[in-house]
Amino acid sequence: MKPVMQPEEFRLIREFIAEEFGIVVDDGRIGFFSSRLYPRLVELHLDSFMDYYACLKFSPRGCNEHQHLISVITNNETYFFREDSQLQVLASHILPLLKEKKQHAGERKIRIYSAGCSSGEEVYTIAMILLESGHFLWDWDIMVTGIDVDPQMIGTAREGMYCGRAFQTTPPHLLEKYFSSVGDSFRVKEVLRRVTRFEQGNLLRLEPFLRSDPADVIFCRNVFIYFSDETTKKVVESFSGLLEPEGFLFLGHSESLSRISSLFQPIRHPGAIIYRKRDEGYPCNRGQ
């Protein structure tokens, strides 16, 4: 007989998901989880969801089963040029400021992260804005890095093939300039691929990224809505370690750091709030 998930099994699996990936699962989703995870019980020849929980709990981090679970629990909704008012602030305020700061320091390097990048649309959008800004010519070293915990999304992002809805708010001239049409779909052109990369990674464990160049800007939009305040606070602390002094953080329009963290100062622009890392000697956990 097909097993039904029991409340205790649901509680344990939810706790596991919150600890491992930060995602808070709503109380009412037991039916959804029961039906979505049942095929995994069959595949793994398990008798109950308690056995499935044990399999998750005692398997090594990042194992195959964790990857299956991630694709069930994540919401990957995204599209190109999402939340235009924030992107305007990037183009009109942040990029000119960065250029000035870098030129002053005699540097020609820009590093931007999209944390929780889903299938990559945000990363390619940021890359288009950088290239279109006219501030950073061929002699600048630009890299926009997308990080997501869901390996399927990272695969889609690397493939760089998109269609229909993904382009709902894309200016047509940019679609034409940066994509080649392939049947009903559009493929990202080489000019965007050269300045972008994608890494599977968990925002709760960003230590490996501390070995890379410090970030000038981090986008983490529409991710904290799935996290508890406590988890958000921890991730924001890691972001502070990844960012340059006075680096910038973009959150989704319904997300805020008020009452969560004072490591960043909110800066209000018409239609958008952007956060700037406070330059007050906060501990920076960056390894040498």
Ligand SMILES: C[S@@+](CC[C@H](N)C(=O)[O-])C[C@H]1O[C@@H](n2cnc3c(N)ncnc32)[C@H](O)[C@@H]1O
């Ligand atoms: C709704 S999408 C947001 C995509 C994009 N940032 C945007 O605003 O359009 C949320 C993404 O966050 C990712 N995510 C959730 N928890 C994560 C974690 N702990 N580490 C890394 N990525 C995570 C999900 O896999 C999903 O692709």
